[in-house]
Amino acid sequence: MKIDRREFLKSTAAISAGAALYPGIMSILSGSGCSPGVRRDLDEDQIAAILEKGLSKGGDFSEVYIEEISSTSFDMSEGSFARATVGVSQGIGVRTAEGPKNGYAYINGFDYREAMAAAEASAYISASGEMGEVASPAKKSPAGYITIEVPVSDVAETVKMDLIQSAEQAGRDFSPLVKQVDIEYYDHMKRRKIANSNGLRIENEIPLIWVVINVLAEKNGVRHRGRKRLSAHQGFEFFELIDLEEAARAAANEAVTMLEARPAPSGKMPVVLYPGWGGVLMHEAVGHGLEGDAVFRGASIFAGKIGEKVASDLVTLVDDSSWPNARGTTDFDDEGTPGQRNVLIENGILKGYMHDLISARLLNASPTGNGRRESYRHFPIPRMTNTFLENGNAKREDIIAETASGLFVKALSGGSVDTTTGEFNFEVREAYLIENGKITSPVSGASLIGKGIDVLSNIDAIAGDLELGVGICGKGQWVPVTSGQPTARVATGITVGGTA
Amino acid sequence: MEFTEKILDKCLDAGADSAEVFSLNQKKLSLTVREGRLETIQKSTPGGLAVRFFKDNKTAFAHTTDLSEKSVNEMVRTTKNMAAKTEPDELAVLPDPGQYGRDLDIFDDSRANIPTEAKIAYLVNLEKLAMDYDILIDKSKGAWCSEVLSEIELLNSNGIKSIYKSSHYNVGISVIASKNGNMFPGEGFISARHFSDLLPAEKIVDRYVSRALRLVGGTPVSGGDYEIIFTPYVPYTIMWGLGFALNGENALKGTSFLAGKKGEAFADSKLNVYDDAIKPRGVSSRPADHEGVPSQNNKLVENGVLTGYLYDTRTAARAGEKSTGSAIRDDYNANPEISPSNFYIAPGDDKTDDVIKSCKKGIMVEAVHGWGLNSVNGQYSAGINGILVRNGKMVKPVANVTVAANAEDFFKGIGAVCDDITFYHGFSLPTIMIKKMKVGA
Structure with a gap:
């Protein structure tokens, strides 16, 4: 209605x-x-x-x-x-x-x-x-x-x-x-x-x-x-x-x-991610490592890599707290810094991190409006807002048609990352096999694991159908976020953990 | 108590058939030390109040931090109005008073008078022990501790008065082991009701830092079927999902793979599962649940047979059972929800050393990434770090692999339950071995 x-x-x-x-x-x-x-x-x-x-x-x-x-x-x-x-x-x-x-x-x-x-x-x-x-x-x-x-x-x-x-x-x-x-x-x-x-x-x-x-x-x-x-x-x-x-x-x-799903396959294979909340893969696999506190503590694999190539040329990753009315948007963050669009990775080159006042000061950068807190019961720390992979030039149909075999992931549940190792994991909710360039049977019971840096360099196709998906992010305290992406293919670097 | 009683009276005066008032008041302190210096100190006295209002079998819940007379009156009025808009639910009733058992010894305020400087010194030492543990430990993310003293008051119009104090101590460490460009976190924390029940600093370091040294530099193994040995490091990967599956509400709604299986042998006979809310000094022990129902020790799985579910008052009434005292509020502002307490797989007779010795091709899982057991369909899937076992010997660290099994293979395939359980958290697990799981690499 x-x-x-x-x-x-x-x-x-x-x-x-x-x-x-x-x-x-x-x-x-x-x-x-x-x-x-x-x-x-x-x-x-x-x-x-x-x-x-x-x-x-x-x-x-x-x-x-x-x-x-x-x-x-x-x-x-x-x-x-x-x-x-x-x-x-x-x-x-x-x-x-x-x-x-x-x-x-x-x-x-x-x-x-x-x-x-x-x-x-x-x-x-x-x-x-x-x-x-x-x-x-x-x-x-x-x-x-x-x-x-x-x-x-x-x-x-x-x-x-x-x-x-x-x-x-x-x-x-x-x-x-x-x-x-x-x-x-x-x-x-x-x-x-x-x-x-x-x-x-x-x-x-x-x-x-x-x-x-x-x-x-x-x-x-x-x-x-x-x-x-x-x-x-x-x-x-x-x-x-x-x-x-x-x-x-x-x-x-x-x-x-x-209900008709077969057991998911196991092993390394190309993974095509549907637009929207699939972007949580970028949020977990990459985003947390770009938060200023992980960087100044030297606990991120992205520390000290500004200006270096960390991803395939296709990858532009943005955190934008000024997206109108989105779930991750903040007019100003919880320290009073105005929301803004921050380009984190541009055409594969690491451009910047997400900061609160403290990490900006320690890393000699400007605050980016990422100082967020769950409530008055928490002090602010660097957090993501609306984080997404920018649109590319490919078409969704073509990406699928050009994938000989792999997994089409339509929906992920939550996931998490260890920022020290860069290893991430996700539980798959809805996924299908790709066989000979076509989406075929639904499969269930899979988790996805890999390393953020491997995924970034192995994204080989991005469509122009960006959507944001809504969620909640925990890092000792909870904040509302969106994660987004267009249809994208990770050619290798993701291990699918099914039983078949 | 006078204050909560007054609010209860206000609800009844406003026309409630029955009502309940819950208040939580806490004192919290948490400290983090990094690189030998205090990095954060957090101090607070949070608290709040919640009301459940019942009228003509309709109910609503309200919570507030504003305890002024005006605000509380407003809350009662709002709750009443809100209740009127909901649909009648004859099962939604408040429990009657029960027999409250012995003292569970869950309150220790002996740390309250210890100066902050001494607590900082304790953490400085803990961090130093971790950094000095091995040459491969080269970075610190900090040592931390938290202490929470809580006072709960729960009153309902059936005459329940459940008032008790509890304490909660956590100590954690987080350092990084580096080897040939690979890093692995040496981190973890333990909890106790009494500060003196926490492990000594040396043992906390030994428990979590030694694991990082074993696991750093792990590599994938070839995919296929392996014996999987889950260690006490990873209780949540199994117990979270099992807790949701044993939740009586999920069972009634059919959102549990154990729905309708009471009396069935869904697992190997080695499996016994308890939820024991009256374990003396237990991390999650309490005299009564947050509806005021006396706590008890619930046996949920006996020799592989499902013997029961966890219930709150309403769900129990619907199932024709008795509440298991499992209604828990996460905070003053949360509705009571069915939730496990000290929830664990009972230790068996097997010895971990023997399990390893008789293992031909397996992985000892010491860290997991992801949810693990899915409570809806009973499938297990997660990324893991562990040690490859070949012909009874531990061979090398394993990383970047997944392990998975369906419900049948997982639970019927339990091949060993060891005797090495520890109760450092709400959920606990002895070493258990699953005969065959699929490794993806």
Whole structure:
């Protein structure tokens, strides 16, 4: 069900007054409709005092991060809404940074005295003993890569539930072999305010929508699960741009198709990756090694290789936190650095790394807007945002037709990488054999392993059909990301771990 | 407790048929030392509160960090409104009070008064021991520790009052072994409820750094069928998937390969699996689960036969069983979910040395990459690092290969379960041998 825009706005407007909202959200929405800073947290004098306290034992800079999140979620399982959740979280994180060192402390809520105590705790990290300087504040404005037409908090729960219900039905109706359709719906509004001793003051609001559809199909005791995930930093108008029912059918199609799967082959073979979340291979296999902290610790195989050829000429790898409304987009990162497009590898040559303030300083580079954190409970570290392989000139049909035998990977689950060895692994969800240039049987039960650097140099065909896939990335803390790629072939370097 | 009781009353005053309040308050400290100096210190006192509101068999969940009167009132109101919008579910009820057992000895706050400097010195020493362990160890990613003191209060309108304190200590090391241009991480961590139960620094280093020295410079072996020996280093590769498969909710929904197999011998008779939430000082022990149901030791697989699943209150009611005390919240803001506690394959009588000696062509797996056991279809597939065993002898390190098997070959093919289990984490595994798995290279 795609909602007609006028109907949609009418239905949401009608209910917004009576919607069950938290005071936090109400205050954010009052006034201009979206004016941040209405809710009382810390005033400028208090912030200045905390920043000063953070530098009382020395340090390069101190920082105050104020966050408030109001969230709503529903889980639909076995045909009914199994769960409805609302939540509010508020907190302040105070950081003192010196060289590679971080002192960090956080509190729940916005209490000034507690925040001062946190600043005292974070100041512990610094040993120089020389009082650091606090610059006078200068307010900055966010870039506006994230737009909101209809705030998620303005939309009645029943509207959200209807959407989920119709998608669930579409998944069920896809085939009698579909046994379960589970849908998780989550949205939130996050308000951030960042201040540091260099004078930075910046704040904004970021919405997030996240829907996960899992479909189980079963036939003669064989079970498979298909999955589709949709997400954006956007207002509720997101659901005008995507078709949730179609997504449910796609998940169902994956589950049903894979019931006929044969055991996956094992050994080295060419692998053709479908556009979208397949890009997680680049994220894991290459991206993590290009994060500034791995580089300055010498724990990345890409350390010290700027300007060197690390990939085939076809490879241009980009991390772009300014992609409008994408799940990995940040108007500014969690240290206040504006989002931007960073070319990491250009035509096979390593161009740069992804930095937060600390890694940029240590490696003598400019911050790239990659300092991210899960919440006020974490200090920022270099993280990816929207990471993708740029389009090439080939055509998907040709790439497949020119592959004598290999594996066509349509969907990967998660994966991980050891940045020390560069070895990665992925679990394959949906894959097919390529035989004589044609996609043939579905195969199941495979994992993919290899080394990032081998994959980079063995990418020998890239199509022009780039898509981003949505996901979540863990590195001690979780952040929303996208990974993307066009159809691409890795000629060799990937080992497929099946049982056949 | 007065505060949580007050919130419970507010729910009932607002018209709840029943209600539950859960609060978690913690003190956390974590430190990282790298190259002999403190690199990070993190200190916090996180906490929060959650409410479940039941009315006409409808329910909703709300959580907050804002404990002001106004905010809590608002939360109760919102939860009530939200509940009204959900669909009735007659099985969704709160448990009644039960018998809470003996003291599990899971609280140790003896570190609270130790100065931070001493904790830093401990880590400096740990890192130095690791760096000095061998000439091939040439880089440090740091030594770290964390300590968490938690206080849980759970009250429900059926009269449950589950209030307890617990502590959690972790110590980890991460260095890099380099040999002929190859690198391998020497890293890992161990957990305990009591600081004194952690291994001494020398043994932590020995456990994780020696592994890097054994595995650095690994190369692929030719593909084909091998005997695979999983060591206690890699419990999660099997226990994660097994935990999801034994989750009673997944079994009812059919999203587990063990669905409908209760009473069936799905594995070799050497396999016994327990989830023991009342193991004294156990890393995941607790007197009651996070719905207030008393904890117990659940035997899930006995001599290869599936004997039961893990349940929370609702899922148990649906299955016509009793809750196994397995409803766990990851944090104050998480819904209770069915989850294992101290979850392990029971040790057997086999000796690891004998298993190696009688192995003609196999791989001892000491590190894995990827998920491993798939809980939906029971297939195993992962990338591994290990040691090639030929005719009873350990030959060379292996890298860049996958191992895989279907559910039948994996579980019926268990050829040995050894006696060398250790309980350093929530999930544990003795050395176990699978007779035949496919190696991809």
